[in-house]
Amino acid sequence: MEKLVILHTNDLHSHFENWPKIRRFMLGTRAAEQAEGASVLAFDDGDAMDRSAPLTEATQGQINVQLLNEIGYDAATIGNNEGVGNPHDVLEHLYDHANFPVALANLFEVDGSRPTWAKPFVRTQTRAGTRIAIVGFTAPFFLTYRPNGWQVKTVADVFPDILKQLSGTYDVLIVLSHLGIEADRHLAKQYPEIDVVIGGHTHHLLADGELHGTTLLTAAEKYGHYVGKVTLTLDDQHQIITRQAETFKTELMQAAAADPREIQGYESKGIALLKQHQVARLPKQLSIKYDGPSPLLDLGLEALADGAQVDAAILNAGLFLMPLGPGVVTQADLLTCLPHPMHLLKVTLSGKELWRLIMEMEKNRMFLRHFHMIGMSFRGKIFGDIGYRGISVNREKRVVLWHGKPLVPEQQYTFVTVDNFLFIPFFPTIEIMGSNELLFPKLLRNVVGEYLAQKYPL
Structure with missing residues (x-):
């Protein structure tokens, strides 16, 4: 008879304030269970990093791998924050110093080859001889990965091909x-x-797991x-007899006197590193308003169009x-002002469809000014007012102007926004009718x- 314990984390998103307790719990639990x-x-099930955290941004995620190394994970996979939140070359080297393998079966280079840092599956074996196979998958966001x-x-x-390769070589999948x-x-x-699915991505909690046949789903x-x-628990032939899932609330875990200093250190070090990189010198403050036009919104529109x-x-x-300036603006200021891991999105629509999109925006404008946004790469509080550059609207006459001239219904028009506009439900014309380029x-x-x-x- 063998007892096999699996500890798991997911969607940490660089929340370093919880890390000391998590590390203490995982290392302590492992030691106690092994002693028995x-x-x-x-x-770890991915999205360990989030570039809205200063130290993650400053180190391009290396701090996250360094912290994961402290646990001695047996394998990890990646989430979309690692996969599309980083440039290709950053992800290529993110795990150069990892002391754990990356199980990732569904991501490839453009030529179809597997990344050198990712394994389609990982194998390990317990001291009792139970053979374990681990397969990792990340959310297949075709629009953003490509x-x-x-x-x-x-x-x-x-997965079918991987299962064929693994057939007969494992006791627990x-x-x-x-x-x-x-x-x-x-x-x-x-x-x-599949015996156990360690889940994530949708930030769901399965406090006691969820059993489907003999497959146990978990998520933290x-x-x-x-x-x-x-x-x-497994019998002498390494077959599973019983399955149990639990979750432990970090808030209730043991704290230590040194925790606050460690947590503050992550924040302070990240900000200090980012402050070393000066960006610009503003002669006056660029303020922001959420219920109407403002200088910083105008500058953002100019920057997007230029980029x-x-x-x-x-x-x-x-x-x-937050506003920017006056004086020197550093990368720390930019991260505090714009923490969102968003990319630019070029959208091309016919004049007819662009008119429809602007009508969607005008219809939702007053509601969105104070709408509390959550998720989908948004790291702020409210959506705020919508600003246009090169586009104006006569609301009474329902006329949309492109650089002062009425739209031509069959003509093609291209503007830039952020990828969040593609994912939120308020402006369906972008997804349905747009020719979109991230x-x-x-x-x-x-x-x-x-x-x-x-x-x-x-």
């Missing part, structure tokens, strides 16, 4: 699924040979609020969390920073 004869494995120089595939594209709760349920139904919510634990090399732009004021690798704050450096040099 159990086999212990640890996994322009970043990656080819991403669905589970159905790759674990899937690290950064796919979301509904995809996990589909996995359990479609592939009953988000931000390090919980740590998950799965306990399996995308187009003559029109649309942006929401809520992206700017611009990589620069994030919104990088584009604004470069424009500030050009307009207000040091």
Whole structure:
């Protein structure tokens, strides 16, 4: 008889304030379980990093890998924050110093080859001889992976072949699924040979797991609020007899006197590193208003148009969390102002469809000014007012002007905005009718920073 304990985290998103407790709990639990004869494995399910955190931004995610190394994970997979939140070359080297393998079966280079840092599956074996196979999947965001120089595939594209390769070589099959709760349920139904699915991406909490046949689904919510634990008992033939999932609330875990200093250190070090990089010198403050036009929103529109090399732009004021200037603006200021991991999106629409889009925006304008936004790469509080560059509206006559001239229904028009506009539900015309091009690798704050450096040099 063998006891196998699996500790797991997911969607930490650089919430370093929870890390000391998580580390203490995981290392302590592993030691206690091993002392009683159990086999212990640890996994992370992706989105460990988030570039809205100063130290993550300053180190390009290396601090996150360094912290994961402290646990001694047996494998990790990536989330969209690692996969599309980083330029291709940054992700290529993100795990250069990792002491754990990256299980990632559905991401490829554009030529179809597998990245050198990712394994389609990972194998390990317990002291009792139980053979474990681990397969990892990240959410297949085709729109965002492709322009970043990656080819991403669905589970159905790759998993059947992997199962054939693994057939007869494992006793327990674990899937690290950064796919979301509904995809996990589909996995359990479609592939009953899976024993445990460690889930994430949709930030769901399965406090006691969810059993589908013999497949146990688990997930530990988000931000390090919980740590998950799965306990399996196996017979002498390494077959699973019992399955149990638990989650432990970080808030209730043991604290130490040194924790506040460690947590503050992550923040202070990140800000200090970013402050070393000066960007521009503003002669006066660029203020932001959420209920109407403002200088910083206007500058953001100019920056987007310049960065995308187009003559029109649309942006929401809520992206700017603070004014900039007067005086020197550093990368720390830019991150505080624009923490969102968003990329630019070029949209081409016919005049007829552009008119419809602007009518959608005008209809939602007053509601969105104070709408509390959550998720989808938005790291602010409210959506705020909508600003246009190169576009104006006569609301009474429902007329849309392009650089002062009425739209021509069949003519094509191109403007730039941020990728968030494609994902939120308020402006469906962009997704349904737009010819859309995501611009990589620069994030919104990088584009604004470069424009500030050009307009207000040091």
